[in-house]
Amino acid sequence: MKRDDDAAPVAPTGVDTEKPSAARIYDWFLGGTHNWAVDREFARALEKQWRWVKPGARHNREFMNRVVRAALGAGIRQFIDLGSGVPTAGNVHEIVQEELEPGETAKVVYVDYEPVAVAHAELILERHEATDWAGIVHADMRRPKDVLRHPETLRLIDFDQPVCLMMMAVLHFAGPHDDPPALVATYRNALAPGSWLGLSHMSFGGQTGEDADGLHWMVEQYRKTSNPVWMRDREEIEPLFGDWPLLEPGVVHLPDWRPVRELRRDEEGARPFAWCGVSVHP
Numbered sequence: 018m019k020r021d022d023d024a025a026p027v028a029p030t031g032v033d034t035e036k037p038s039a040a041r042i043y044d045w046f047l048g049g050t051h052n053w054a055v056d057r058e059f060a061r062a063l064e065k066q067w068r069w070v071k072p073g074a075r076h077n078r079e080f081m082n083r084v085v086r087a088a089l090g091a092g093i094r095q096f097i098d099l100g101s102g103v104p105t106a107g108n109v110h111e112i113v114q115e116e117l118e119p120g121e122t123a124k125v126v127y128v129d130y131e132p133v134a135v136a137h138a139e140l141i142l143e144r145h146e147a148t149d150w151a152g153i154v155h156a157d158m159r160r161p162k163d164v165l166r167h168p169e170t171l172r173l174i175d176f177d178q179p180v181c182l183m184m185m186a187v188l189h190f191a192g193p194h195d196d197p198p199a200l201v202a203t204y205r206n207a208l209a210p211g212s213w214l215g216l217s218h219m220s221f222g223g224q225t226g227e228d229a230d231g232l233h234w235m236v237e238q239y240r241k242t243s244n245p246v247w248m249r250d251r252e253e254i255e256p257l258f259g260d261w262p263l264l265e266p267g268v269v270h271l272p273d274w275r276p277v278r279e280l281r282r283d284e285e286g287a288r289p290f291a292w293c294g295v296s297v298h299p
């Protein structure tokens with residue numbers, strides 16, 4: 018199969034390339050190519066003020082990959098990825114393709130509200146000949162019914178079977194008015210016993226000083242875009258798992274959830290600025 022995902026992007030119809038987009042900025046931090054000058058300019062300005070943004074994005078992606086592998090290892094064969102982003106390398110369906118034996122199947126539903134993420138996901142799933150078992154839902158995850166009752170979700174997901182629901186680096190785009198605890202509970206309540214909830218969330222991590230100041234600056238910049246962000250502390254993040262028991266090692270920083278490699282010294286500083294965990298529907 019020809020893999021030409023790295024070709025320079027063509028703006029899909031209806032996609033605004035004049036304003037920076039969270040999905041494309043994140044793609045740039047991960048080394049992807051689905052971004053435009055406006056995104057790169059915004060991303061470089063962020064990086065200058067807050068040096069941990071790129072290693073942080075990579076730690077988040079690696080955590081997501083480890084969760085997918087662990088869920089597959091535990092026998093889960095259905096994934097819903099809320100706020101999936103531009104499908105840069107290492108996306109859920111690619112991990113599934115890598116991990117499963119030929120003939121084994123799993124289902125993947127990506128969800129994003131950014132038209133560019135949706136357009137590129139459609140293209141890539143077609144190129145990877147994965148549309149029979151993976152799909153993208155264009156919806157706002159703050160409206161759970163739009164996600165859970167979407168025809169593409171219903172085509173792919175059997176809600177009587179366990180699902181690995183992923184909310185990776187997406188809940189910091191939900192403000193207090195979106196009531197994150199109630200929102201996450203609505204999703205948890207839709208899932209069968211044995212389901213997993215994998216979640217990561219940016220945080221000031223109790224830090225002060227230059228690095229925390231840089232992150233404060235970054236939050237202010239995002240507040241000026243169509244994707245404002247809200248940081249949360251561990252005390253606000255842990256209850257999002259509800260009464261589902263946490264898998265070991267509990268709620269920890271991204272590189273500390275079942276690590277498979279040592280951090281380099283030049284990426285250590287990103288560690289305090291996000292929390293993550295996985296819980297299981299008993």
Ligand SMILES: C[S@@+](CC[C@H](N)C(=O)[O-])C[C@H]1O[C@@H](n2cnc3c(N)ncnc32)[C@H](O)[C@@H]1O
Nearest residue numbers: 040043100101102129130131157158185186190
């Ligand atoms: C920082 S990226 C994270 C991508 C991916 N989850 C990961 O961890 O690698 C956040 C993504 O969430 C999407 N997003 C933010 N708020 C959303 C919402 N309310 N509904 C759906 N997608 C949303 C953005 O468009 C962006 O693509």
